[in-house]
Amino acid sequence: MSQEIIIEGPNVEFSQGEAAHHDHEHHEQHFIWKYIFSQDHKIISKQFLITGMIWAIIGALFSVFFRLQLGFPDSTFPIMEKFLGEWAKGGKLSPEFYYALVTMHGTILVFFVLTAGLSGTFSNLLIPLQVGARDMASPFMNMLSYWFFFAASIFMFVSLFVQTGPASGGWTTYPPLSALKEASLGSGVGMDLWLVSMSLFVVSSLLGGLNYISTVLNMRTKGMTMTRMPLTIWAFFFTAVLGVLSFPVLFSGLVLLIFDRNFGTSFYLSEIFINGKALPHIGGSAILYQHLFWFLGHPEVYIIMLPGMGMASEVLATNSRKPIFGYFAMIISLVGITLLAFLVWAHHMFVTGMSPFLGSIFVLLTLLIAVPSAVKVFNWLTTMWKGNLRFTPAMLFAMGFVSMFISGGLTGIFLGNSALDIHLHDTYFVVAHFHIVMGVSAFFGMFAGIYHWFPKLYGRFMNNTLGYIHFFVTFAGAYLIFWPMHYEGIAGMPRRYYDYSAWESFKQFQSLNGFISIVAIIVFFTQLLFVFNFFVSIFKGRKMTNKNPWGSTTLEWTTPIHPGHGNWPGEIPEVHRWPYDFKDDGHGNDFIPQTLPLREGEEAH
Amino acid sequence: MSAFITVALIVLVFIIIYQIARASEYATIIRGEEKVKANTNRTIAILLVISFILGLYGIWECHKYLVDKLLPVSASVQGDNYDFMFNATLVVTGIVFLATQFVLFYFAFRYQSTEKRTAFFFAHSNKLEILWTTVPPIAMASLVAIGLRNWMAVTSEPPANTQKIEIVGKQFNWIVRYPGKDGEIGKRDFRKIDDATNILGLDWTDKHNMDDVIVPNGELHLVVNKPVQLLIGSRDVIHDVGLPHFRMKMDAVPGIVTTMWFTPKFTTDEMKKKTGNDNFVYEISCDQMCGKGHYSMRGTVIVQTQEDYDKWMASQQPYYAQVNAAPAASTKTDSTKATVTMR
Numbered sequence: 001m002s003q004e005i006i007i008e009g010p011n012v013e014f015s016q017g018e019a020a021h022h023d024h025e026h027h028e029q030h031f032i033w034k035y036i037f038s039q040d041h042k043i044i045s046k047q048f049l050i051t052g053m054i055w056a057i058i059g060a061l062f063s064v065f066f067r068l069q070l071g072f073p074d075s076t077f078p079i080m081e082k083f084l085g086e087w088a089k090g091g092k093l094s095p096e097f098y099y100a101l102v103t104m105h106g107t108i109l110v111f112f113v114l115t116a117g118l119s120g121t122f123s124n125l126l127i128p129l130q131v132g133a134r135d136m137a138s139p140f141m142n143m144l145s146y147w148f149f150f151a152a153s154i155f156m157f158v159s160l161f162v163q164t165g166p167a168s169g170g171w172t173t174y175p176p177l178s179a180l181k182e183a184s185l186g187s188g189v190g191m192d193l194w195l196v197s198m199s200l201f202v203v204s205s206l207l208g209g210l211n212y213i214s215t216v217l218n219m220r221t222k223g224m225t226m227t228r229m230p231l232t233i234w235a236f237f238f239t240a241v242l243g244v245l246s247f248p249v250l251f252s253g254l255v256l257l258i259f260d261r262n263f264g265t266s267f268y269l270s271e272i273f274i275n276g277k278a279l280p281h282i283g284g285s286a287i288l289y290q291h292l293f294w295f296l297g298h299p300e301v302y303i304i305m306l307p308g309m310g311m312a313s314e315v316l317a318t319n320s321r322k323p324i325f326g327y328f329a330m331i332i333s334l335v336g337i338t339l340l341a342f343l344v345w346a347h348h349m350f351v352t353g354m355s356p357f358l359g360s361i362f363v364l365l366t367l368l369i370a371v372p373s374a375v376k377v378f379n380w381l382t383t384m385w386k387g388n389l390r391f392t393p394a395m396l397f398a399m400g401f402v403s404m405f406i407s408g409g410l411t412g413i414f415l416g417n418s419a420l421d422i423h424l425h426d427t428y429f430v431v432a433h434f435h436i437v438m439g440v441s442a443f444f445g446m447f448a449g450i451y452h453w454f455p456k457l458y459g460r461f462m463n464n465t466l467g468y469i470h471f472f473v474t475f476a477g478a479y480l481i482f483w484p485m486h487y488e489g490i491a492g493m494p495r496r497y498y499d500y501s502a503w504e505s506f507k508q509f510q511s512l513n514g515f516i517s518i519v520a521i522i523v524f525f526t527q528l529l530f531v532f533n534f535f536v537s538i539f540k541g542r543k544m545t546n547k548n549p550w551g552s553t554t555l556e557w558t559t560p561i562h563p564g565h566g567n568w569p570g571e572i573p574e575v576h577r578w579p580y581d582f583k584d585d586g587h588g589n590d591f592i593p594q595t596l597p598l599r600e601g602e603e604a605h
Numbered sequence: 606m607s608a609f610i611t612v613a614l615i616v617l618v619f620i621i622i623y624q625i626a627r628a629s630e631y632a633t634i635i636r637g638e639e640k641v642k643a644n645t646n647r648t649i650a651i652l653l654v655i656s657f658i659l660g661l662y663g664i665w666e667c668h669k670y671l672v673d674k675l676l677p678v679s680a681s682v683q684g685d686n687y688d689f690m691f692n693a694t695l696v697v698t699g700i701v702f703l704a705t706q707f708v709l710f711y712f713a714f715r716y717q718s719t720e721k722r723t724a725f726f727f728a729h730s731n732k733l734e735i736l737w738t739t740v741p742p743i744a745m746a747s748l749v750a751i752g753l754r755n756w757m758a759v760t761s762e763p764p765a766n767t768q769k770i771e772i773v774g775k776q777f778n779w780i781v782r783y784p785g786k787d788g789e790i791g792k793r794d795f796r797k798i799d800d801a802t803n804i805l806g807l808d809w810t811d812k813h814n815m816d817d818v819i820v821p822n823g824e825l826h827l828v829v830n831k832p833v834q835l836l837i838g839s840r841d842v843i844h845d846v847g848l849p850h851f852r853m854k855m856d857a858v859p860g861i862v863t864t865m866w867f868t869p870k871f872t873t874d875e876m877k878k879k880t881g882n883d884n885f886v887y888e889i890s891c892d893q894m895c896g897k898g899h900y901s902m903r904g905t906v907i908v909q910t911q912e913d914y915d916k917w918m919a920s921q922q923p924y925y926a927q928v929n930a931a932p933a934a935s936t937k938t939d940s941t942k943a944t945v946t947m948r
Contacts, residue, residue, distance in 0.1 A: 079611075095897040170894045176859060177842040177896060183776070184896040270860030271795040273806070274776070274841040278796045286843055286858050320716075321724040329734045351845065352856045353837075353863030356760035360753050367745045374741040375734065377705060382733065384712040386725035391649035391717070399653075399713060406705050410698040417748060419755035420691060423852040426845065426892040464645075465626035472652065479660065487671040490691075492849025494892045497900035505849060505888045508674045525615075532619045533626075542630060583726045590724065605728065 037147075039139035040565040044146050045124035046457060049450075051146075051153060052117020053531060059108035062101040064524050069093045071517025073499045073510075087165065095498045096185045099168040102496060103186065104160065106171025107194070111201055112156070114304040114442050116149050119243070122307055122449050123212045123236040125457065129556035130230050132221025132573060134566045137214040141207050148204035152197045159193035167194035170496060172297065175268040175289050179260045182275040195258050202251045205243050212240035221555070223575035227331075228594065230554050230579040231324060234331050235310025238338045239303050245342070246299040253292030260284070287352055294345035302341040304438045305405075306334065308445020309376060312398040315448045316380055318552050319395035320387030321590050323580035326379040327605075333372035333379075340369045350418040351425050359418045366416035373409050377402065388590070392550070393467030394452035400475050401444040407479075408437025411486065426496075429489020432482040440478040447471075450534070455549055459561045460541030466533040470526055477523035481516050488512070551591050554579050558595055578605040643720070650717040657710040676849055677880045680887065680908070682868040684852035686755045693751060697744055759853075763866035767832040772825065772889075773805055774837075774844030774857040777898030779823035779889060780804060785816030785923055790836065795859075798840065802928045805840075809925070819924040823889060823904030827869050828914045834866035845893035848906065850876075856893055869908045876908075 035043060065084070068077055069092075076091035087097035124142065128135055136142045159166040168186025169178040177183045178191055216237045220229070229237075256267040260281075268289045269281035317324040324330060347366045350359050380402050389395065411433040414420045424430065447470075454462045493506045500506040500513075548557035555575070559567050573595040581592040586599070598604060633641040679688050716722070771782040771790050782805060784790045791807060791814030798806035804821060807814040820826075827833050837846055839857035846865070847854045855865040877885045889904030909917065 095900070099894070099897060099899070168897075174843055174894070177894065180842070183842050272841055272859050273795045273798040276800060278798060282860075284860065286860065321718075323726065323728040325727065326729045326734055328729070329738075351854050353858055353861060356756065359760070360756060363752055363756070364749060367749050368742075370741050370745050371738060374737055378733070378737040381705065381708050381712065382727070384709070384716060386727065387712075387716045388718045388722045388724040389646075389650075389713060389716050391646050391653075391713075396649070396653075399709060403706060403709055406702065406709075410702050413698055413745075413748065414691070414694055417690075417694070417752035419687065419752045419759065420694065422756075422759065422854050423687060423691075423849065425854055426847070463623065463626045463630060465629050466623065468649065469622075469626075472656065476656065476659075479663070483664070484667055484671060487667070487675065491675045492847065492890070494847060494890045496894045499900055502901065503888060503890070503903065504884055504886050505676075505890070512671070512674075528615075529619060529622065532623065536623055540627070580728070582724060584723075 037143060039135070039143045041124045041128050041135050041139065041142060042457070042563070042565075042567075044142055045121050047146050048116055048120030048124060048149070049457075051150065052113050052121065053534070055108050055112040055117065055153070057528070057531065059105050059113060060524050060527060062105040062108070064521055065093065066098055066101045066105070067517040067520045069098055069498065071514040073501055093498075096168060097165055098498045099170075099184075099496070100165045100186050100190070103168050103170055103173075104156075104166050107156070107167070107198075109439065110171060110300065110304070111198070112149075112153065114438070114446075115205065115243075115300070116201070118304065118307050118442065118446050119212075119236065119239055120146070120149065120208060122232070122311065122446075122453075123208070123240065125453060126232050126556065127212055127215050127236055128219070129456070129559065129563075129567060130233050130554050131216060131219060132224055132555050132575065133215060133219035134568075134572070136211045137219055138211055142211050145204050145207035145211065148200050148207060152200035152204060155193050155197035155200065159190045159197065162189045162193065164188035164190055166190040172290075172293055173257075174293075175257060175260060175286055176272055179257060179268055180272070180274060180279075181261075192258075192261070195254050195261075199251060199254055202247045202254075205247050209240040209243040209247075212236055213244065216240075221572045221575055224555075224594075227328075228575055228578050230310075231313040231327070231330055231334075232307075232310040234334055235306045235313075238334050239306040242299040242303050242306070242338060242341055246296040246303075249292055250296035253289055253296075256292070257289065287349070287354065290349050290352060291346070294348045295342075297348065298345040299341040301434075301438050302337055304442045305445075306337070307449075308401055308442045309334070309405075311445050311449040311452070312380065312401040313383075314554075315394045315398040315452050316383050316402075317580055317582065318452075318550050319390045319392055319398070320384050321390070321551070321582050322383055322387040323582050323605075324379070325382040325385075326375070327578065327580060329375055330379055333375045336372035337369065340365060340372070344369065344416075347416050347418070347421070350421045363416060363418050367413065369416075370409070370413060373405075377406055377409070392451065393462070393464060393471055394448045396468070396471040396475075397444045397448035397451065400471065401441055401448060403475075404436050404441035404444055404478065408433055408435075408441055412437065423492065424489055426494055427489035428485045428493050428495055431495050432485035432489060435485075436478070436482050440474075440482070444474075447474075447530070452550065453556075454534075454537065454541075455544045456556055456559075458538050458541070459544050460537055461544065461549075462537040462541055463533050466529060470530045470533070473526040474523055477519050477526070480519045481523065484512055484516065548593075551589070553581055553591050553593050555594060558593065581605070643718075646718050650714050653710055653713045657706070660706075677876065679850070679852055680869060680871050680876060681851035681853065682870055683755075683759050684850075684867075684870075686758065687852040690748075690751050690755055694748055697748065759865070759867070763834045764832050767834045767866060768828065769834050769836060770825065770827075771805075771836045771838065772846060772857075772904075773840060774846070774891065774895070774902070775840040776842065776896050777891075777902040778821075779825075779846075779891075779902070779904035781820045781823065781825050781904075782924075783818040783820070783826075783918070783921075784813075785818055787813055787816055789813040791815075791817055795840065807924065815925050816923045817925070818918070818921045819927075820921070825889065825904060825906045826914055826917055827906060827908045828911050829869055829872045829875075829908050831911070832866055832868045834864055837863045837865070842895050843893050844891050844895050844902065846904075847890040847892035848887070849890065850887050850906075854892055869906075872908045872910060872913075873906075 078091040080088040081091050087094055164185045167190045178187055181188050259265040260267050266281035266284035268286050269284040272279045313324050344366045346362045488509050544561050558573050575594045576597045579594055585592045679685050773780045791811040793806045794808050795806050837855055837857045839859045844857040851867050853867050855863050887906035891902035
């Protein structure tokens with residue numbers, strides 16, 4: 001390896017006393033090792049972020065295509081043929097490709113954007129910087145984590161171009177539909193590529209997660225006790241724990257599916273007659289896959305939510321100029337959510353014919369999640385109470401996060417109760433619920449993070465005016481899109497339909513679907529505006545002149561404006577206090593950085 | 606070419622917007638950053654309040670526009686309990702929603718940064734934490750209680766006089782089997798399935814099968830006020846019997862038989878009068894993604910009086926007789942075409 005600075009353990013000074021030559025040395029690093037196969041957590045973080053953004057644009061563009069079909073099933077859009085060719089002959093999407101787009105939209109956004117793009121970016125950027133470490137526990141594994149994700153991305157991207165189309169059985173890819181090539185076009189090569197891609201993704205996620213956990217546990221600087229860690233770190237830590245414990249289960253589920261597809265086993269298949277012939281499979285259980293899938297699938301929701309929660313906590317406190325309210329209650333509620341996340345997976349399966357008694361247990365456990373969630377919401381609100389609120393774009397998105405989390409969380413109370421789920425299951429109510437809570441809300445957490453830490457990433461600011469436009473259009477747009485969808489769900493309108501016009505019970509929503517599609521397209525272009533703002537600001541944004549532009553207490557703002565590999569040019573600072581001391585420091589500032597020793601007579605938090 | 610121009614135009618618009626936004630930032634610096642920051646903060650606070658008020662108004666308008674498009678009154682006895690529970694949950698969550706969103710936006714406006722204000726250092730309060738750790742579980746407990754009671758009721762054993770009917774999904778339509786005069790649904794085996802002569806794979810050595818009636822066009826005939834239990838199966842992939850008007854849903858999984866039971870309350874004709882819609886029809890929607898024809902996998906439910914039902918049943922020929930008298934079968938299967946063409 002071309003890098004000499006491999007630091008072991010916390011509080012270690014540069015090995016071989018190289019501190020003075022540190023900057024100099026980086027100039028000699030070859031471009032490839034510095035920016036491509038980099039082991040610097042900050043560069044890897046940018047790689048995850050930018051790859052995630054590219055995927056987000058692709059995933060969102062897919063939603064625009066299928067919203068055109070849903071909103072205007074009688075019209076043709078020749079521009080779609082330009083993009084999709086045979087799949088949208090004459091400008092009309094084929095049903096097969098409609099389902100492929102829906103499937104890819106889900107897979108891309110859930111896994112590639114809101115898991116890799118979110119955790120990958122912010123765990124990488126913030127864990128070493130906020131706990132006071134020179135880099136991850138294993139920078140090499142960290143690099144591998146990105147490159148496995150990159151490989152997964154390649155496979156998924158290639159699957160978009162195979163002749164039979166990408167996987168099209170929904171992002172959950174339930175067998176037998178996904179297991180039998182006869183059942184659907186998308187269950188051909190596209191499905192194999194999906195499985196390979198997702199398996200690589202699991203590897204990437206595990207490499208990353210193990211690294212995050214060991215960095216948080218072992219690499220904290222002197223004085224950084226666990227209870228002095230910012231809530232972001234707590235959130236990333238539990239996110240990683242969730243991923244490490246649940247992704248292997250998904251992996252096992254995927255391997256069994258690969259066997260069923262290619263090697264004639266019958267894990268998920270039983271008594272099937274398709275395409276004019278009876279298949280030899282007997283004794284498998286299609287429900288088994290659903291258990292394995294949702295054992296990851298539900299924690300996955302929290303893998304997506306927790307980073308947003310952590311970042312919203314941090315941004316809300318900083319911009320309210322107040323400590324986060326109930327720091328310990330926030331940690332305990334994170335623990336509660338993490339534990340419960342493993343005990344509720346079967347609430348996705350109330351109507352699969354699962355034992356009703358088991359269903360009741362899962363109702364109880366599911367609705368228990370309301371308790372830690374409520375604690376978090378009330379603590380965020382109390383954090384704002386009597387604050388001195390600065391509405392930076394990051395702050396607005398953090399507040400939007402809270403608003404969306406409340407709305408989406410409350411509809412979860414309907415769905416978690418099996419007796420209500422029996423009607424609402426797989427309707428637009430579900431679509432509205434999870435898009436608000438783990439789509440929009442998680443994205444708002446991510447946007448809050450990007451606007452807030454952009455100066456740390458690039459030493460410049462993003463444009464504020466565009467940030468405000470981005471927030472208000474997205475916030476209003478998200479409610480305009482998803483609020484009315486609840487009504488469609490209450491009316492029983494099933495999700496994943498290509499066309500509702502033949503249905504007496506659902507066709508009255510046609511004009512509403514058109515409205516939703518138009519708003520969705522406006523919101524899509526607003527997100528492009530954000531992407532544009534992001535990339536232009538990297539080169540043209542207002543330069544940062546102050547190391548700590550937001551008046552934050554945490555360690556990442558004690559590094560130079562452009563930190564090199566190793567983060568701090570001299571010794572790693574020592575931590576003396578908790579991360580939310582937003583109070584008068586006696587010199588006219590309204591915050592005290594973690595690095596300042598307690599004053600005489602001052603009590604630790 | 607046109608696509609290129611479109612893309613170029615979009616990029617151009619973005620550049621213009623960005624330049625304007627950037628110019629405004631430079632203007633900020635010239636006019637004095639602190640002052641402009643204070644102004645912006647005030648503007649944003651007002652915008653947040655406006656968003657909140659517009660939001661409430663939007664909710665009201667949305668409700669007014671959509672409330673007539675919702676489902677009519679529940680068509681099953683079990684659905685009444687469902688509707689009650691739904692409304693109870695809606696009231697509880699509605700209050701929480703309005704209260705918390707109001708507080709969020711009120712705080713944003715009330716505590717916006719001004720020169721005079723200093724934040725109040727308030728790090729924790731055990732009293733408050735206990736308050737909001739205990740109140741939500743109490744509210745939840747009542748909802749769970751109603752929920753579990755209803756759940757037990759809908760998943761319990763059906764009453765003795767329940768009519769049993771089998772419904773089987775396949776890509777992409779529903780096949781319904783009635784037990785015939787003996788009241789027993791005979792055995793079937795997927796290896797005996799033949800699309801021409803035995804679409805469900807009935808085992809002809811089981812004599813219960815001899816009088817079973819099969820309706821291959823997904824028409825489910827039910828008797829009003831008589832409990833019915835559906836035995837749900839699938840020939841190929843997972844489907845789902847969705848009955849929105851009865852507030853019921855259950856997956857059809859290959860290899861296992863799932864069940865659900867309910868009691869229809871209104872005949873189709875009564876429902877036509879209630880809704881004022883002459884085209885009203887109870888529909889069975891497939892609610893589990895099952896392939897390219899998923900959206901067209903439609904069945905219908907016809908709820909009749911006992912008299913009408915008996916009359917209809919008398920006109921049906923058992924499946925065994927049908928397939929063993931080929932010429933007669935062709936007239937019988939006319940109704941199949943109606944659903945098949947939907948693909």
